[in-house]
Each structure stands twice: as C-alpha cells, then as structure tokens.
Amino acid sequence: MDLNSIYTQLIMEHNKSGHNKRPLDSPDIIERGHNPSCGDDITLQLKISDKIIEDAAFEGVGCAISQASTSMMIDLIKGKDIEEALSLVETFIGMIKKEITSDEELEKLEDSIVLQNIANMPARVKCAVLAWHTLKEALGYN
C-alpha cells in the first residue's frame, strides 16, 4: 500500500481547509451520518429551492478521509439539481465498489476522483462513503 495514493495533497487540503465546515443559516434539511465503529460523525446541512441544492455545508468530527470526502462532495453538489446529485452519489459509490471504472464516468466526480484508491483499503471504505450515504438519506433515497 502506498500512503501517497491515500493521503494526497488534495485530500489533505480539503481535510484542513474547512471551507465547507460551517453551520448554514436555516437549512432546509439536516441529516446526521456516523460510523459507530470509528467515531466519524458528520451532520450535513442543505438549502434547497426548486429542487436545486443552493447551499450545503457540514459540521462534525472524523478522520481525514471522511472529512475530505464530505468537503469534496459538497463542492461537487452545490448548484446541482437533486436528481443530478443523486446520480453523482451512485457514481461515487460505484467507484469505491470498483463497479464503475470508465474515466469518462469518473470525471464527473471532479476532485472526488482522488478517493478512488480507497477502494483498495477495505478498512477505510466506510470513511470515504459516509457523506455520500448521508446525502442520499437526506434527500429521502435510501
């Protein structure tokens, strides 16, 4: 296992920057997601109008992988409509399950594509997918 492929600069920047880690003013949806076995615990907040995710942010604690993955997801889904966001969730989960491998498909994930190598680390998969499952839950699809 190569640590460089896991703790990439981009992941570390997202983990540290915290630009998406803030409370939203009167969010429309608040959804908590956690991994009881390791203590990753995030609360996703969404502002939605006309089926468009106008703003999104999160609060909580967790490992670098879970925090970076959440932050990257928020960058990706902001401004997207709900259906598109859900389709991106499926693409991300497909990538982590190694079911989706085509570059063309994966490019849609933008920054989040750097989490691809987590697929090779069974112990950390749940950290990477936490935010994405939480989003699905938040939008009422689970």
Add this chain to the structure above:
Amino acid sequence: MHKLNPDEIKNDFPILSQNINGNRLAYLDNGATTQKPIQVIEAIYNYNTRSHGNPHRGAHQLSIRATEEYDSAKERVRKFINAKTIEEIVFTRNTTESLNLIAQSYGREFIKENDEIVLAISEHHSNILPWQRIAKEKKAILKYMYLNDDGRIEPEEIKNKITGKTKIVSIAHMSNVLGTIHPLEEIIEYAHKMGALVIVDGAQSTPHIKVDVQILDADFYVFSGHKMLAPMGIGVLYGKKEILESMPPYLMGGDMIEYVYEDYATFAPLPYKFEAGTQNVEGAVGLKAAIDYLERIGMDKIEDHEKALAEYALDKMFSIPYVNVQGPKDLDMRGGIISFTVDDAHPHDVSTILDSYGVAIRAGHHCAQPLMRYLNLPATSRVSFYLYNTKEDIDQFVEGLKNVRKWLGYGS
C-alpha cells in the same frame, strides 16, 4: 531471576517473522488478540490428528481421548488461576459469553427491583450491555464508578457507589482502553462488607499478570483464551462453587443434563451444568498449551517485561509534544496498554499510517463508548504489549508516530 528474552520467544511465533508493507511487523495490538506460538499450533494439530472425538459421550477410544484432553485442560486452567476445584471452571466461548452467562443466570434469578448494580465507567461494552438488559428487565438500578483525571477510581468513589443496596459489582481488572489496573482488593473487600458479589472481567489481566482467585476472593473471574496465545472461541468462567450451585442453567441442551423426562429435567453437576452442547475441545487443548507456554516463561517475568516496555514507550511518547497519553502516569497503576491521541490526527488515520510502517495498532472507541464520552474523546489509538514484543517494536512504532503529522500535511 533472569529476564525473559523476547527475541528468543519471538522465534516461537511464525506469524511475527513476516514483513508487512515492506517493513518488519511490529505487532502491538495484543489487547485485541494475541498470536500463537508453534507449541499451541502443534498441540491443536496433534489433537486433531490423534484424539478428536465427542467428549463425555462415547465408549470408543477417540471419545475417551477427547474427554481426557478436555478435562485435563480444565484442570490446567484451575491450577493456573488457583481455583479450589474444577467444578468452579466453566468453559465458554469468551469473556463476553461468560459475562452474559452470569447476568442471565445469576442476574435473572437473584436481582430484584431497586437492587443496584455497580460498574466502572471504563467498562467494555460486554460488561455493560448484559447489565443494562437485566436492570431494565428487573427494574434494578445501574450505577457507575467514575475515574479521576489520572484514569483511576478513588477510594471515596468506591464507598460512594457501593452501598447496602448493591447486589453486584462488575469491573475489569485492567481497563482495555487506559491500561488502568483497578484497586480490586479494596473494591472486593468493601463490596463483600456491603453484601454484594463481585465479578471481575479478567480479559486484559489474566494474560499478563499472575491471578490467584482465592487470594483475590472474587466471586466470579472471567477471561478469553485468544488474548493469551490460545485460539478464538474458548473462554473461561470461574465462579465460587456455592454460588454456581445456586444458579440455574444458562443454555439448555445436550451434556448438561442428568435425567430428561417429557416435561422436566434434572441437570448435570458442576461445571457441566453450564456447558450445553458439544464444546470447543480443540480450543481447550490450545488454551492448555498456551498456559503451559506462559508458565514455562513465568507470569512474573512476563509482567516485568511488559512494565519495562510500557516505561520505555511512555518515556518516548511523553517527549513528543503533539502526542497525548491517556490513563495513569504511574507505572504501578497500569499494565502494558497505552491509549493516546495525536494533535490534528484522527486515530484511524494514525492507524493507517502506522500500518504502512509495519506497525499494527488499534484505533477507535475500543468498545467503551461511555468511557470515550466521559473522557470527551471521539476515539483513541492504542498500543498493547505482550511477551514477544521488543524495544525494537517500540522504536519502530515511535518512528512511525513521528511521521503521522507529516503525512497529514502538518509540519511536525
């Protein structure tokens, strides 16, 4: 007295000689499970190639041999913890099953409304959940002894929580998170004075320090084989004979009966009353071989060796400014388990990064969420030592530890 030689001991453990991620393996997750020496592996092999049969059931040679192996393993355990008779030694799957057995059998029979059950806040979930269930069912009251800033239970806390209403005190000998060795003598003496029974979870202590159940005077003492060089799936419940005799069976089934009629049955004498169904004979054989191995080395030497390792590791860890060690600072109050956090790094990242250096540690809540909440920590990392660990293992761990923050993009 000569010290034990961990390098020599390591040669008995085939699994430890491999490389992990291109580095020598430093296995420091002994609190979770321990590795097996070739002597244990061979004992199980010999049993399976010579003596395997269903014990206590047949008149044929293999059944007789299996019976002898099983019963001699029980005698070996009795001697190891100095119980009075083998009637006091019940084999279970593990510590968890032993604790559930006590709660379901003793607890369900004898706990009444408003009785109090006292635990320490540092207990493993397996010593909390069985009591939560009984407390709920019987409308009994669950109380916790809390720890001071050094991770220890103060004498006043013992007297505050254990009262005339207390029926059961159930506490770990050594905390699986903090490494704290609890003041069992004081707790047991005071609990007995108040008329309460004491159950000791010995999962983290029995493998590492000499246990004498008669000197300790615990009413129950339970532990797991796999944390002391034996296979998974074999555990021990020690109970004082007169208490075990007063308890109803836990599981019903084969081998635990005397006579069975259409609508009632009488039960086998101790310890078989609590051993329904075919038992884990090869696990028992492995446990016997593990005890032989440990006692050949000497429990005193093992304890001294682990204390020396803990001192060596703690010295190095205290000198790293961004590493925060949890639990007692005083070596006399703790065993070879050290929980810690690293500033700005989540324990799971610490564990993943150390794994790339060949260092196996545990990260998470260690099945002790109430303690984590009490300490206000989401999780910790944990190293735990055993007889085969060396200073070299600790050096390798500390070297990896010093690199954790760099990998996560922090200076150092």
